[in-house]
Amino acid sequence: MSPNPPSSAPRRPAGRSIIVTVVLSILIPGLGHVYTGRYGRALVWFAGALIIGVILNQQTTLTTTALVILSVLGLAAAGDAVVLMKRFPKAGP
Numbered sequence: 001m002s003p004n005p006p007s008s009a010p011r012r013p014a015g016r017s018i019i020v021t022v023v024l025s026i027l028i029p030g031l032g033h034v035y036t037g038r039y040g041r042a043l044v045w046f047a048g049a050l051i052i053g054v055i056l057n058q059q060t061t062l063t064t065t066a067l068v069i070l071s072v073l074g075l076a077a078a079g080d081a082v083v084l085m086k087r088f089p090k091a092g093p
Helices: 018-027 031-036 039-057 063-087
Strands: none
Touching (some): 031 039, 031 063
């Protein structure tokens, strides 16, 4: 028997804060993923936000709608980053 039984609770990546992850993802979708070391997902979230932003920018009368849609996208990216952080911790610094 090992002296330390494995914990069933997932761990956060070492030195990574959930609050920082959420704030970064809300500011720029994908940035929270970069912070947690998930570069592929970061690229997908950022590219998605960029494409949506460009499409919505074509509609000059929809600035409030664009802001709401991009805010929801940022919150979704934050949620995804936190779920990944909790479910699949990455080893390393």
